[in-house]
Amino acid sequence: MTALLELRDVTVEKDGKVLLEAVSLEVEQGTLHVLAGPNGAGKSTLISTILGRTDFTGSIRFHFRGSGRIGYEPQRFVVDRTLPLTVAEFLALSRRRRPVCLGIGKSARQDAEALLGRVSLPGFGPRALNALSGGELQRVLLANALDPLPELLLLDEPASGLDETAAQSFENILVGLRRATTVLMVSHDPLQARRIADRITLLDRTVRSSSAPEAAP
Amino acid sequence: MIDFYAWLAGLAARGAIPQVFQYAFFVRGLLSVLLLAPLLGGLSHLVVARRLAFFSSALGQAALTGLTIGIVLGEPINSAYVGIFSFCFISALAMVWVKRRASLPSDTLVGVFLSLTLGLGICLLVAVTKRFNIHQVEAVMFGSLLTVTDLDLMVLLVAGVAVGLVLAFRYNALLLDSLDPALAGVSGVRTAFIEYLFVVLLTAAIVVSLKIIGAFLVEAMVVVPAAAARNLARGTRSYLLWSVLTAFIAGVAGLFISSRFLVPTGGAVVLALSLLFFVTLAFGGLRKRFA
Numbered sequence: 001m002t003a004l005l006e007l008r009d010v011t012v013e014k015d016g017k018v019l020l021e022a023v024s025l026e027v028e029q030g031t032l033h034v035l036a037g038p039n040g041a042g043k044s045t046l047i048s049t050i051l052g053r054t055d056f057t058g059s060i061r062f063h064f065r066g067s068g069r070i071g072y073e074p075q076r077f078v079v080d081r082t083l084p085l086t087v088a089e090f091l092a093l094s095r096r097r098r099p100v101c102l103g104i105g106k107s108a109r110q111d112a113e114a115l116l117g118r119v120s121l122p123g124f125g126p127r128a129l130n131a132l133s134g135g136e137l138q139r140v141l142l143a144n145a146l147d148p149l150p151e152l153l154l155l156d157e158p159a160s161g162l163d164e165t166a167a168q169s170f171e172n173i174l175v176g177l178r179r180a181t182t183v184l185m186v187s188h189d190p191l192q193a194r195r196i197a198d199r200i201t202l203l204d205r206t207v208r209s210s211s212a213p214e215a216a217p
Numbered sequence: 218m219i220d221f222y223a224w225l226a227g228l229a230a231r232g233a234i235p236q237v238f239q240y241a242f243f244v245r246g247l248l249s250v251l252l253l254a255p256l257l258g259g260l261s262h263l264v265v266a267r268r269l270a271f272f273s274s275a276l277g278q279a280a281l282t283g284l285t286i287g288i289v290l291g292e293p294i295n296s297a298y299v300g301i302f303s304f305c306f307i308s309a310l311a312m313v314w315v316k317r318r319a320s321l322p323s324d325t326l327v328g329v330f331l332s333l334t335l336g337l338g339i340c341l342l343v344a345v346t347k348r349f350n351i352h353q354v355e356a357v358m359f360g361s362l363l364t365v366t367d368l369d370l371m372v373l374l375v376a377g378v379a380v381g382l383v384l385a386f387r388y389n390a391l392l393l394d395s396l397d398p399a400l401a402g403v404s405g406v407r408t409a410f411i412e413y414l415f416v417v418l419l420t421a422a423i424v425v426s427l428k429i430i431g432a433f434l435v436e437a438m439v440v441v442p443a444a445a446a447r448n449l450a451r452g453t454r455s456y457l458l459w460s461v462l463t464a465f466i467a468g469v470a471g472l473f474i475s476s477r478f479l480v481p482t483g484g485a486v487v488l489a490l491s492l493l494f495f496v497t498l499a500f501g502g503l504r505k506r507f508a
Contacts, residue, residue, distance in 0.1 A: 053399055072403040083266060084450040094404035099388035101457040
């Protein structure tokens, strides 16, 4: 297998504090790679660095062979409680040129429903984004990240706050993506990581270990 | 335009339309409101979504400083556009530049800039009032119909069309970026560019609105329409429509109040806006209760 994502000696410092130190990591193509570690270990910082939103030293290389598209689901997505935005409008924001404030057409609504069907949320298009539960919002964000299918999918604690049923549904979606795309996912749940990961990297400011799930500490 | 004003004055004299239309300054004011409502009302819902209310207030204050700089440099007091535009754009871009690099909260940084520009403005104002009566600056501070010219209307029209066109092309990116810049980034939005672009649009809209609304009150016109609209809207389209409608109703009401009671236009518009906000708040509350 070849690496789709390759990090070499990635170091991040902010206000004199080292957040990541000489992180070297390879994410193989078509695998589901889990980043684990304690709170404050730098997992979200690493995702932010890969996204190009945090300054770093070292090197990050992508070996894309197709679209080169990155999908991303943030750890926290705070929706303004008074912003009148529907789920279908939210999904149209990154997919349609026509301003959503002029209304979304039938095809945009149909596309949104098809996307929502993939994450078991049929009929959620007209609902207000700010009225969704945490689990529903996470699945909407996953639907947003999955279309068009990215070559690299970055998920920052996507299952946090999900109930058991929603977490299982989420896992099924991820397992269904295996081989179709490459996934790098931050997870706090070691059992979930062992169930679904091809590889688990333990991060605590630097890489402590990186192994197959059965060999993970 | 003179023929148009004369035609309306003729209609008013015959009693076909209200008497107030015989005054060209009132017609100019009404035209200003017709242009301002979609411009500021349309921008306002993005201002609120991007949490730029305080930033807009700082821009209004910067405009006052820009005016005094323009006057010091020899511009006419009624159309110191170069001074106002230049200083507001420099201030706006500097605020964003520093905000993107500093770790301080953005409202703290805006507060620092607001203090700086206001301090500079007050010092310059003292210098300027040696050459002018301070009351001549009141039009920019509080808004006045009497000083609106056909050139101002033309500037407002051009700015409105330009801002509207750019918004139409970049609206989705602007809204997505205001929700989550990282998410916008992976969707191909150049987030830094979009942030600078929006403050440039906002600055242009605020500057061309100053003569009608006033530097101290322009913030209300880019915040309250959206706040009122949020009490009623259930989707982005109705959010935009209610914002524009609120701005329009408040603008027209403020215009009539201003000409009837001889109070500054900006103050009258803001009073009408505030009233509309509380009406929509009550209506929204009732709708939730009986839903």
